[in-house]
Amino acid sequence: MSNKPLILITGSTATGKTEIALEVAQHLPKVEIISADSRQIYRYMDIGTAKPTAEQQNQCPHHLLDMLSPEETYSAGVYERAARRIIEQIWNRGGLPIMVGGTGLYWQSALDGCFEDEAEYAPTRTKLQNRLHCEGLASLYEELGRRDPVVHARLQPGDAQRILRALEVAMVGKGSLSTLWRERKGQPLVLQQPQMISLTMARSQLYERIDQRVEQMVEQGWVEEVRSLHEMGYDPSNSALGTLGYLEISRALAGHCPWQEAIERTKQRTRRLAKRQITWCRRDRRLRELDLDVWGKAGVVQRIVGGWEYRWGSGAS
Numbered sequence: 001m002s003n004k005p006l007i008l009i010t011g012s013t014a015t016g017k018t019e020i021a022l023e024v025a026q027h028l029p030k031v032e033i034i035s036a037d038s039r040q041i042y043r044y045m046d047i048g049t050a051k052p053t054a055e056q057q058n059q060c061p062h063h064l065l066d067m068l069s070p071e072e073t074y075s076a077g078v079y080e081r082a083a084r085r086i087i088e089q090i091w092n093r094g095g096l097p098i099m100v101g102g103t104g105l106y107w108q109s110a111l112d113g114c115f116e117d118e119a120e121y122a123p124t125r126t127k128l129q130n131r132l133h134c135e136g137l138a139s140l141y142e143e144l145g146r147r148d149p150v151v152h153a154r155l156q157p158g159d160a161q162r163i164l165r166a167l168e169v170a171m172v173g174k175g176s177l178s179t180l181w182r183e184r185k186g187q188p189l190v191l192q193q194p195q196m197i198s199l200t201m202a203r204s205q206l207y208e209r210i211d212q213r214v215e216q217m218v219e220q221g222w223v224e225e226v227r228s229l230h231e232m233g234y235d236p237s238n239s240a241l242g243t244l245g246y247l248e249i250s251r252a253l254a255g256h257c258p259w260q261e262a263i264e265r266t267k268q269r270t271r272r273l274a275k276r277q278i279t280w281c282r283r284d285r286r287l288r289e290l291d292l293d294v295w296g297k298a299g300v301v302q303r304i305v306g307g308w309e310y311r312w313g314s315g316a317s
Helices: 017-025 076-092 104-112 122-135 137-147 149-154 160-172 177-182 203-220 222-231 246-253 259-283 292-312
Strands: 007-011 031-035 096-100 195-200 288-291
Touching: 007 017, 007 104, 007 259, 007 292, 017 031, 017 096, 017 292, 031 076, 076 096, 076 104, 104 259, 122 137, 122 160, 137 149, 137 160, 149 160, 160 177, 195 259, 195 292, 203 222, 203 259, 222 246, 246 259, 288 292
Parallel strands: 007 096, 007 195, 031 096, 195 288
Antiparallel strands: none
C-alpha cells in the first residue's frame, strides 16, 4: 500500500479514546473512524463495551462496529483484512482513517500484518467446543498454560474465544500462537510510520475512572442488556458473553454469585485488563504517549491535530 495518512489512538480502557477521537475529527478533514476494539464488533453489546452511541456515530462515519452476533468468533487475521480494506477505501475517497481502540492485537495486525496461517482448524475447533461444554473453560485454560504459557499469561480465565483460538493454533498450527506472532512476516500497511498515539494517565486516577465507569454502566442498564441477550437465546458460554463483565453479570443473573461480588469482580478484572493494555503499548516504541494529567483533553487533541498538520499540511478545517 502507498504511504498515506493514518492516525491510531489507543491506550488502556477508560482513558476516553472515543471522545478524544471525535474531538480530533472536528478539526481534521474527512475523518472516518475504524474501531480497534475486540468486543464492539458484536451486535446488542453496547453498554458493556462502551460502544460509541448513535449520536457519536452520527458525527462522522464509523467502521467495524456491530458486525457479528455474540455467538460468532473473530480473529486478528480477519480483522487485519477487514481493516486494511476499509483503510484503502477511505484513502480512495480522500479521507483520513483514524483507528481507535485498546485491542493491541487488532491494531498491530492491521499496521504490521498477521502471520500466514493456512491450517484447517474446523475439526479441532468442533472438538474444543464439545470439550468446553463437557469439561468447562477452566480445564481448557489450564491446558493452554502447558501448551502456550506466554499467551496463557495474557488471557483472562473467562476469555473463552481467545482461549479456544490459542489452543486450536497450538494443537494444529505450525507453532504456538505466541511463536507465530513473534515470527510473523506480514507486509506493513504504510512505508512511513503513521501517527500512533497512546493515551495515559496516573494509575490511581485510571483505576478510579474504571470503578466509576463500571458503576455508571450498571446504572445505564448493563444488567438489562445482558438479560436481553439471554432472552434472545445467546448462551453465557458464547464467545462474546464469556468476556469481561458480561460473564460476571451472567453468573449473578443465574444466582451463582451475589450482585455486589459480580460488580467488584468486574472492576477488578477491568483494572487488570488496563494493566495489560498499558504493558502492551509500552512495548511498542512507535507509540507517542500523551498524558492526560499533563495536557488535559484539549491539549491532547491539539497535539494530535498539530502532529497531523506537521506531517501532511495545514489543510485542517
